[in-house]
Amino acid sequence: MTTEQNSPAIAGPVERRVSRPNATWSLSLDCECPSCGEYVDLLEYPDFWDGRRLDACEHDTERSLGVDVVCPECGHDFEVDLNY
Structure with missing residues (x-):
């Protein structure tokens, strides 16, 4: 074989x-508590x-509407609709 045959095609x-x-990537799920008015990222609380059983950025589904949450600041229970 010659050297030319062993060289790359290009x-x-x-x-x-x-x-x-x-x-x-950075995600947050922000809302304002209707009781204390604190603006919180719900994803910061385990x-x-x-x-x-939610997927990241899930919205307008049965699982993402009327989601029960608790304000991590004041403990108030309320519902949220998840939006993206």
């Missing part, structure tokens, strides 16, 4: 690998997911 400059920064 020859060109070797691309230098450059380290790219990472982009991190109890939000207990017993729930």
